[in-house]
Amino acid sequence: MIKYPDRIPLASLPTPFKKLEKFTVPNFDGTIWIKHDELTGTEVSGNKVRKLEFSIAHALKEGCNTLITCGGIQSNHCRATAVIGAKLGLKVHLILRGQKPELIEGNLLLDLLAGAEISYLPQKDWSGHEAFAASLQEEYRGRGDKAHFIPTGASDEIGIWGYIAAWEELTKDFNDNGVDPEYVVVATGSGGTQAGLLVGAQIQKAKSKIVAFNVCDDSNYFEDKIKTDVSLWKQRYKTEFDETALNIKTLEGYMGPAYGEAEEIVFKTIANLAKVEGVFLDPVYTGKAFHGMVSELSLGDRGRLQGAKNIVFIHTGGLFGVFPQHKNFQFD
Numbered sequence: 001m002i003k004y005p006d007r008i009p010l011a012s013l014p015t016p017f018k019k020l021e022k023f024t025v026p027n028f029d030g031t032i033w034i035k036h037d038e039l040t041g042t043e044v045s046g047n048k049v050r051k052l053e054f055s056i057a058h059a060l061k062e063g064c065n066t067l068i069t070c071g072g073i074q075s076n077h078c079r080a081t082a083v084i085g086a087k088l089g090l091k092v093h094l095i096l097r098g099q100k101p102e103l104i105e106g107n108l109l110l111d112l113l114a115g116a117e118i119s120y121l122p123q124k125d126w127s128g129h130e131a132f133a134a135s136l137q138e139e140y141r142g143r144g145d146k147a148h149f150i151p152t153g154a155s156d157e158i159g160i161w162g163y164i165a166a167w168e169e170l171t172k173d174f175n176d177n178g179v180d181p182e183y184v185v186v187a188t189g190s191g192g193t194q195a196g197l198l199v200g201a202q203i204q205k206a207k208s209k210i211v212a213f214n215v216c217d218d219s220n221y222f223e224d225k226i227k228t229d230v231s232l233w234k235q236r237y238k239t240e241f242d243e244t245a246l247n248i249k250t251l252e253g254y255m256g257p258a259y260g261e262a263e264e265i266v267f268k269t270i271a272n273l274a275k276v277e278g279v280f281l282d283p284v285y286t287g288k289a290f291h292g293m294v295s296e297l298s299l300g301d302r303g304r305l306q307g308a309k310n311i312v313f314i315h316t317g318g319l320f321g322v323f324p325q326h327k328n329f330q331f332d
């Protein structure tokens with residue numbers, strides 16, 4: 001029995017678990033299942049909400065009235081935090097990486113509509129974003145507020161609980177549908193979703209391998225990040241857990257030109273899945289991971305997803321990130 005810390009209900013759970021009925025992959029005759037975490041809400045949709053249930057519960061317990069967090073200009077995590085702040089009556093201050101864009105769109109538009117305060121920090125100064133956050137916390141303290149800092153993507157020893165809990169939900173999905181998937185696939189960006197799934201699966205002694213496709217950094221980065229977060233989680237919650245047994249598999253090769261920039265094939269894959277199944281991916285995270293999964297499956301036994309009969313794709317959301325990249329879709 002897992003003993004969870006404080007949690008506030010923010011996500012619409014459980015999310016649906018369904019197979020793709022019409023989408024086909026060459027050389028693959030198994031089944032692709034989708035865990036629809038893009039449906040954790042509408043404006044607070046995606047994977048981040050599961051983590052924020054724990055991160056924000058922690059902030060409230062500490063008596064905070066303000067949330068500070070950070071990410072890219074089109075961060076889904078920042079948007080989710082901004083919206084939840086509005087719902088709970090908390091002030092939200094976002095530190096966004098880059099210059100203020102001329103066009104306010106996608107997630108950024110929603111951040112502003114939800115009333116978040118925004119500081120733009122140029123890429124060249126980004127290594128100092130945590131120090132900047134600390135200075136903001138000081139400023140808020142001076143005004144009689146108490147601000148909690150949530151790191152990028154809520155990927156830390158608190159946010160990790162979100163996908164430990166999600167694994168319990170997945171276990172029920174698998175049982176209800178009579179499947180024991182060989183692989184569970186996810187996009188990884190700040191590592192917290194991957195970390196939570198890995199810990200959850202290990203606690204439940206699941207046979208499925210967790211396979212992540214990185215949209216930034218490389219496999220060594222995720223290996224270190226996950227081990228660090230899991231160790232901190234163990235210390236903070238005084239949990240018995242063997243982190244040396246973690247089977248961290250981050251498959252490189254599908255990041256494309258850079259974080260936030262995708263190759264044409266990713267846009268084609270997004271359009272194809274939307275047309276065939278009515279499921280919408282995004283070009284920053286889920287589109288790249290889904291394209292990676294399909295590419296590896298189509299290689300059959302030469303691919304890195306050999307032996308897959310049932311494979312689960314965790315759809316982590318990101319829809320609002322489609323709109324700022326609309327020019328990359330080709331229509332006849």
Ligand SMILES: Cc1ncc(COP(=O)(O)O)c(C=O)c1O
Nearest residue numbers: 076153189190191193285316318
């Ligand atoms: C839509 C979407 N998918 C996947 C991820 C990756 O999750 P994580 O940051 O936990 O690695 C993110 C956030 O970074 C995201 O916004």
